[in-house]
Amino acid sequence: MNTILETDNITRSFSGDRRTEPTHVLKGISLKVRKGEMLTIVGPSGSGKSTLLQCMSGLDAVTSGSVTIAGTAIGELNLDQTAAFRRNNIAFVFQAYNLLPAFTAFDNVALAMRMSRGSVDRAAVRSALQSVDLADVSDRRPGQLSGGQQQRVAIARALATSPHLLFADEPTGALDTEAGSRVLKLLRDYTVDGKSVVMVTHDLEAAALGDRVLVLRDGQIHGELISPSVSQVLDAVEHARRS
Ligand SMILES: Nc1ncnc2c1ncn2[C@@H]1O[C@H](COP(=O)(O)OP(=O)(O)O)[C@@H](O)[C@H]1O
Numbered sequence: 001m002n003t004i005l006e007t008d009n010i011t012r013s014f015s016g017d018r019r020t021e022p023t024h025v026l027k028g029i030s031l032k033v034r035k036g037e038m039l040t041i042v043g044p045s046g047s048g049k050s051t052l053l054q055c056m057s058g059l060d061a062v063t064s065g066s067v068t069i070a071g072t073a074i075g076e077l078n079l080d081q082t083a084a085f086r087r088n089n090i091a092f093v094f095q096a097y098n099l100l101p102a103f104t105a106f107d108n109v110a111l112a113m114r115m116s117r118g119s120v121d122r123a124a125v126r127s128a129l130q131s132v133d134l135a136d137v138s139d140r141r142p143g144q145l146s147g148g149q150q151q152r153v154a155i156a157r158a159l160a161t162s163p164h165l166l167f168a169d170e171p172t173g174a175l176d177t178e179a180g181s182r183v184l185k186l187l188r189d190y191t192v193d194g195k196s197v198v199m200v201t202h203d204l205e206a207a208a209l210g211d212r213v214l215v216l217r218d219g220q221i222h223g224e225l226i227s228p229s230v231s232q233v234l235d236a237v238e239h240a241r242r243s
């Protein structure tokens with residue numbers, strides 16, 4: 001089986017209060033992520049990219065439809081099973097980093113490793129932090145790091161647990177060009193041994209690194225591009241905006 005993740009017609013709605021209508025954010029999305037693939041997702045702000053990523057990764061529950069990861073329908077797992085499944089299979093780089101404020105950069109990475117593997121390989125933690133150029137600040141807590149540094153800790157934390165599936169929501173949003181390129185290369189190279197990356201980005205150059213690019217618009221897949229150039233991604237996004 002070449003597919004690591006499949007969504008079947010998923011929807012996600014948020015219920016309003018008595019006076020407001022529910023918001024339908026995802027309106028029936030079917031997609032597949034292949035093993036060893038980098039899939040990137042672009043689309044206008046508010047089109048549902050973050051919601052889609054959270055539903056795909058089991059962080060959020062779908063309203064209807066199903067998400068299957070490595071043969072497991074994750075909607076059928078209870079809370080404990082979902083948490084365990086996520087620990088063993090998935091890492092998520094949050095747009096807002098979500099680091100633990102009381103722990104150093106090193107311990108944020110080490111803790112994630114302990115949760116997913118049961119033990120900590122200190123050399124691997126150091127090497128993950130080194131790969132994002134943070135070796136010299138590994139003993140600082142998030143509050144003592146810049147936004148860009150925190151974002152790189154979040155990326156090191158995800159890479160260090162070595163999941164089959166790595167999700168990243170705007171992983172270069174806080175980074176300068178050089179740090180951004182370095183992170184994108186890490187994510188791109190992460191797929192070499194059959195692991196998969198799903199990345200949401202508004203950076204069209206970053207998106208064009210994907211083996212496949214999905215263009216999201218108003219909660220639906222508006223287009224799909226295979227190994228596109230940057231200008232093809234730009235055209236597709238423009239087309240989504242106009243139509
Ligand atoms: N928990 C929520 N409750 C209500 N509406 C939400 C919630 N999360 C997201 N939305 C709405 O869903 C839409 C898409 O949000 P999001 O997935 O964050 O878009 P994107 O990441 O593409 O900018 C937005 O209109 C947002 O306000």
Ligand SMILES: [Mg+2]
Nearest residue numbers: 049050051095
């Ligand atoms: Mg978003």
